Amino acid sequence: MREQLYRSLYRIRRVEEEIARVYPTDKIKSPVHLSIGQEAVSVGVCAALQPRDVVYGTYRGHALYLARGGDLRAMIAELYGRATGCTKGKGGSMHLIAPKQRVMGTSAVVGTTIANAVGHAYAVRYRRQAAVVASFFGDGATEEGVFAESLNFAVLKRLPILFVCENNGYAIHTRQERRQGTPAICERARAHGLPAERLDGDDLLDLVGRARDVVPRVRAGEGPWFFEVMTYRWREHVGPGCDYDLGYRTEDEAAPHIANDPVRRLAETLDRAGRAVIEAAVEQEIADAFAFAEASPFPTAEELTSDVFKEEDHAATLR
Amino acid sequence: MREQLYRSLYRIRRVEEEIARVYPTDKIKSPVHLSIGQEAVSVGVCAALQPRDVVYGTYRGHALYLARGGDLRAMIAELYGRATGCTKGKGGSMHLIAPKQRVMGTSAVVGTTIANAVGHAYAVRYRRQAAVVASFFGDGATEEGVFAESLNFAVLKRLPILFVCENNGYAIHTRQERRQGTPAICERARAHGLPAERLDGDDLLDLVGRARDVVPRVRAGEGPWFFEVMTYRWREHVGPGCDYDLGYRTEDEAAPHIANDPVRRLAETLDRAGRAVIEAAVEQEIADAFAFAEASPFPTAEELTSDVFKEEDHAATLR
Amino acid sequence: MPRLSVKPAGRRLPAAEPRRPAERTLSYVEAIREATDQEMGRDPAVILFGLDVDDPKAIQGTARGLAEKYGPERVFGTPLSEDAMTGAAVGMALAGLRPIHVHIRMDFLMLAMNQLVNVAAKTRSMYGGRAGVPLVVRAMIGKSWGQGAQHSQGLHSFFMHVPGLKVVAPATPYDAKGCLSAAVRDDDPVLYVEHRLLHFQKGPVPEERYAVGPGRARVTAAGADVTIVGISWMQVECLRAQRYLADVGIKAEVIDPIWLSPLDIDTVVASVEKTGRLLVVDTAWLCCGAAAEIVAQVAERLQGVRDLGLRRLGFAPTTCPTTPALEELFYPNARTIAAAARDLVEGAPTGWLPEERSDLQSIEFKGPF
Amino acid sequence: MPRLSVKPAGRRLPAAEPRRPAERTLSYVEAIREATDQEMGRDPAVILFGLDVDDPKAIQGTARGLAEKYGPERVFGTPLSEDAMTGAAVGMALAGLRPIHVHIRMDFLMLAMNQLVNVAAKTRSMYGGRAGVPLVVRAMIGKSWGQGAQHSQGLHSFFMHVPGLKVVAPATPYDAKGCLSAAVRDDDPVLYVEHRLLHFQKGPVPEERYAVGPGRARVTAAGADVTIVGISWMQVECLRAQRYLADVGIKAEVIDPIWLSPLDIDTVVASVEKTGRLLVVDTAWLCCGAAAEIVAQVAERLQGVRDLGLRRLGFAPTTCPTTPALEELFYPNARTIAAAARDLVEGAPTGWLPEERSDLQSIEFKGPF
Ligand SMILES: Cc1ncc(C[n+]2csc(CCOP(=O)(O)OP(=O)(O)O)c2C)c(N)n1
Ligand SMILES: Cc1ncc(C[n+]2csc(CCOP(=O)(O)OP(=O)(O)O)c2C)c(N)n1
């Protein structure tokens, strides 16, 4: 299982490093919010999910999409704005979706998918499906009213949902303490009546362990659960680079996280040979995905007004 | 001081009983949300406020408006839709305002004035005024996202505001347990980092005591404070009557509150003579206010498009 | 999902056709209730929720008995959380349910705009057709008895403005039932606009299921002198105005767009091409409203074809006042509509205002709401 | 409050007048920053806040240095709480402050609609003039580089629809400064619309304080053949289109409404009465949009006066796609505007599309945003 986790973790890291490398060429026609440094959160939680389970995420969604098994070619093609992208080039990096892998939504408006995930969990329970919904969002999203409203409804209806707050300490360039009267996000969750715990986002194996304890209980109908996962964004809020020069944070602050890099730490626990095989396969897959994107066509003009409604003809009558 | 409290309490009770009595005649052209049974909350908190202090309330605002010294004639004229009303007949019962008495806003959209009160408190602090803002709202309002957002900002900026949640156990016909995952409103407030306490809305003197302890601390800059005051609405949600026949609640549930009627209890602590004087004066004032409203003119047609903007001429150019 | 049955059904009934001699008379409230009941009976994916949906008043009776019949998981009241409950409705729809989310005042949708405009409307297109939101949002427009500033707005034009949303505003019990069925079966988000005064209307409503889908406006009165388009409650006032006008020999053609988005402008254009005069009456403000869009489209379509007389009526350009003295002036009514139409026909202000006819009075609804 | 100085100032500069030979050239960003600085310097009641206002990027530089200059109580970043922060802004205004609340995307205003539409817009009228909300809401319209579905909307028509709100969309650095000063001094809520691409524009901006108040549109190019109204960024595209049209001998009159609400329709009507042709270009969807209102008002005002050619251009009726292949088709541009104007003049589709002129290209802004 450590091999699988490493494959997923290494794959996400390398895909985003590659995105960052290619970005200056302007081939990628979409803003990118990289998860480099935060990959373990998605990988750890998704390791405890089953295929029927559902996830919702944010504009910082590459890691979640890939951790859930979203198609890499379709993702890179999406970033390249090609017709072969996971949304035909219409949504871009901030709106990845993979219905087959049950990645049911990502949004560029902070907080919105928390409520969508809660509604999905209601549908799951209404249909007596044994699925669990996992809702991923940032520390900033907890300041939006929809966060409190969603937790209240999830508890009121005892919904099968796991809330995963990826606390990277920042909303763009503003630290949590400057936005929240108290940093105790878990306290706020508990006050709504659901169990909440803070976890170390650099400790993948612990994350997997906790998720594997909790997900079955949520599935069994014990009601919603809350994870606050402490993590750190290594790159700038949006874009490929680093931003220590901006002065809102220091490299010293990042140092311990980089020292605890979950990718490196997990790598060290694997034998050289097996690891080399995994890495070679991933590099191959990445090269293939970028080549696929490069070679893919852009959507044609007719695509502009398609998909407004299921019945195409209505699009025409809509001014 | 008990005389003053009784005068205020008795006055509100009798004004609303009179509104209920007149209502069937259709002279009152506005929906009315009566506070009968809940008067002590407004009277108790306002007894601890100074003239410079500010209050914001809701569509259930007669008690707060009167407890703050709002003009009774202007309020009754407002309900009658007359030009002499506190908003010239434009706002009606749900939108009472009395800038002189610092009643700065009431809203028919649940929760909205909580944020307005927080902003007003920010202005007060910014100007180094030693005023306190009191924000009154119901238990249902705590379910709106704006409640959590407002508490967070008030704590973040340590604003001079006292939140007063009038918990009458219902939002229209739906009890709190059917709307909230946990009824612990004070817990939710504390989780945002402010002190919160639950008080008995039928115990006026205790309310006054607590408010007089807390308000000076808020004024001194200790930051926001939260009261959850347990109270009970004797009449229907909107309108003059009782609604036990609807079946969503029983008279048994109301009985203990009616038995503890703060108006009667306080009356019993006063000597007959002094009390008779107060009551006679109030009855006189009420009769005068209704006569004033009856005699007042309706607004003229020109008033329709006045007050859209400060510069009238703009109203015309706005389609 | 028999989704294909929707538009055909809508088409199968030519909107311009006089309504069939119907078996029964139902109120608008009963028609909504019946459509909801029939759709819920037909499809377990349909669920109904919103503030106070399951309370003793059951949303003016439109949900009467449904909580008992379908149980608390399918019919439930919600917390006061319009934003999250709308987001939850979107999530339910993404999961394949067909939620009907009810709001007793359209004004409260201002708390749901983010989920409706930024999520529901965008889902199908921004995901390249790989997901959809079959959601119905019922929103009521309040009027009378001092509903006032925040309980009286008709904000349907906001939803007409945004691609990806459909908007319907039925004016009769017949359409109330047919349009709600069509909306529930629609695979995309639909705003279903109900005017509080329409709830009291009675009219013929067939018992069987039928759908009045998008695409066809209905000519509700034929005439050659002036075209009057009346939206939602204003359709009732316009039909009364048509009778005031008949008293003075003016033949007005009255049109009910029924669906505001997508809008059947062809029916309106065809009528105006004949009459040369268009009066659009909305239960909303005019600036950037539905009336502006209809007037603009007709003027564009008939440019160079013929001269036009154009006029819009709607809310006065101010906040709705509570006092009846001003509230009465805030709204168009049958008589002011008739007067405006006559001025259009005469080509100049006539100063005419018909005497009120007792048989054409508005039943104003009495408080408390 | 020297509020009376506002409209006079606005009036004192006849909008149609060519702009004075100005001392300096500033960017739109610098003009906003200067107006904010001058108003804050003039009046301690003016405060500036919004998400990331005080961060290193200072809202594309429009707030550069202001936090340092005026301190963290007057210039501050906020939590991610658009609803409550807008409500707080209303409360500050009720307390007599003059808040400027900034949003880096207009799309996020969908979370603030309740406070803006139900509270800010209603306050003065529903309280019978006994309270007011002198609030400025700055909202940016995003474009290019895959801003996509939720970072690209122009929703200004929502705010034009609601009485009690004013809307301004300056297109030049000169107006960016003058309109912001006027908005800050206005005693009522003003939505100040900034297009992200306009931030890069440079132009003459006087150093002293001045206000460009409501009431006057500006004729930015004179011509007799066709009237082109361009809103916000589209004003830039329309002026380029005017030059493409000049190349083929068509004289277009270009108008910048500047203030969308209240709207100076007289200037547009006067122009169309002369040209007989109106093309309105908006950076928004058309249905129930600003363009619909302008077309409708002009058609109403000139009915019976003269024949009209009418046309609207704006966003394609779909969600904004990220891929440049489709994004380019989503927006009108100088060449498609010129083509539409020529078709209006010729009275029929000509199929003409001008060759792109390098001096009239759009500088598209490059990501990441
Ligand atoms: C409702 C809303 N407000 C503001 C923004 C602008 N914005 C984009 S990302 C972001 C920070 C979000 O922080 P967080 O939730 O912690 O997620 P992170 O970016 O740290 O992963 C902000 C404020 C937005 N997209 N949506
Ligand atoms: C945002 C919003 N949603 C719904 C309503 C309809 N409504 C009016 S009063 C009310 C109940 C509010 O309950 P609470 O806050 O406890 O106040 P109470 O009426 O008990 O004093 C509701 C749901 C509203 N006015 N505003």
Ligand SMILES: [Mg+2]
């Ligand atoms: Mg963060």
Ligand SMILES: [Mg+2]
């Ligand atoms: Mg209550």
